Amino acid sequence: MAGWFIEVVDLYKRYRDGVTVGPISLSAGRGQIYGFVGPNGSGKTTTIRCMLGLQRPSGGHVSIAGLDPTTQPKELMRMVGYSQELPSFPPFLTGRDVVRVAAELKGLSGEELRREVARVLDLTGIVSHANRKVGGYSKGMLQRLSVAQALVGDPEILILDEPMLGVDPAARFQMREIFLELRRSGKTILFSTHELLELERVADRVGVIYRGKVAVEGDVGELLSQGPRVIRVEAEVMRPQLVNPALLESLEGVSRVSIEGSIIRVEFDGVDGREALSEALVRSGAGLLRLETVNKTLEELFMEVVRRHAGG
Ligand SMILES: Nc1ncnc2c1ncn2[C@@H]1O[C@H](COP(=O)(O)OP(=O)(O)O)[C@@H](O)[C@H]1O
Numbered sequence: 001m002a003g004w005f006i007e008v009v010d011l012y013k014r015y016r017d018g019v020t021v022g023p024i025s026l027s028a029g030r031g032q033i034y035g036f037v038g039p040n041g042s043g044k045t046t047t048i049r050c051m052l053g054l055q056r057p058s059g060g061h062v063s064i065a066g067l068d069p070t071t072q073p074k075e076l077m078r079m080v081g082y083s084q085e086l087p088s089f090p091p092f093l094t095g096r097d098v099v100r101v102a103a104e105l106k107g108l109s110g111e112e113l114r115r116e117v118a119r120v121l122d123l124t125g126i127v128s129h130a131n132r133k134v135g136g137y138s139k140g141m142l143q144r145l146s147v148a149q150a151l152v153g154d155p156e157i158l159i160l161d162e163p164m165l166g167v168d169p170a171a172r173f174q175m176r177e178i179f180l181e182l183r184r185s186g187k188t189i190l191f192s193t194h195e196l197l198e199l200e201r202v203a204d205r206v207g208v209i210y211r212g213k214v215a216v217e218g219d220v221g222e223l224l225s226q227g228p229r230v231i232r233v234e235a236e237v238m239r240p241q242l243v244n245p246a247l248l249e250s251l252e253g254v255s256r257v258s259i260e261g262s263i264i265r266v267e268f269d270g271v272d273g274r275e276a277l278s279e280a281l282v283r284s285g286a287g288l289l290r291l292e293t294v295n296k297t298l299e300e301l302f303m304e305v306v307r308r309h310a311g312g
């Protein structure tokens, strides 16, 4: 399809020992956050390195902002901020030194360089550790430093290989906020992760890679609404003893009802019976406190993929 900002078509890499990654196809629109997710060893790093021209693919085609990494790697790298997985920086440098080197490589100097270094150190939350030698950094700190140097120069595209690896929960939250802020300013981000949870609430599109192949790809919203239309609803009531399960089961489309303490779970199959349910609960006098739709999660989607592959 035309119009993709990042497009990978049938990319594959055959390693000398017979391991093959791919064929991988994926595509992201401009201004999107793309989550590339799959277990360790599934081929994310190989794909990303081939996408950036850091590794030579055995076949297939990549186009990023109209550039081909095999023939235009330099032009491409000028547009892209890249954070590698498990970065190794000279241990005697401080965090600030590492970012400063990245800024120099981007052609910055003087006051402009100083300001840009301060900006990304602050943004990634490592400013308080910036004067420490990176040899003493934790895994998570190194990963954040790697993201910091990728952000130098405010590149149009960010390609981040496992940016949240080893990063503690608070910093992960912060990282997601950074991604959302970057998206608001029009940047395109592709990041890999082996933890599905990291995609929730940030990714617009996902590609699930499994054993070297893309098993599922698409817009998060579309993927999650696929399959039989089951609507799962969770309600909380004040007086559960007043709820009549048989009555709920008789509502149109209801396929399951369960009551656990004050929580009532109802599944509708092919029918959106949420209004009828809330009316029934209100009329019962049980005191409806809350009613919400529990959507399919990415986790479930991922497990479906794994099951499908394990079975077939
Ligand atoms: N340089 C290499 N030489 C041989 N095999 C490799 C090399 N790099 C990666 N592989 C193999 O390719 C597969 C995918 O690895 P990788 O791309 O690192 O996956 P991921 O990033 O998803 O963990 C694995 O089986 C890995 O062992």
Ligand SMILES: [Mg+2]
Pocket: 041, 044, 045, 046, 085, 161, 162
């Ligand atoms: Mg990897």
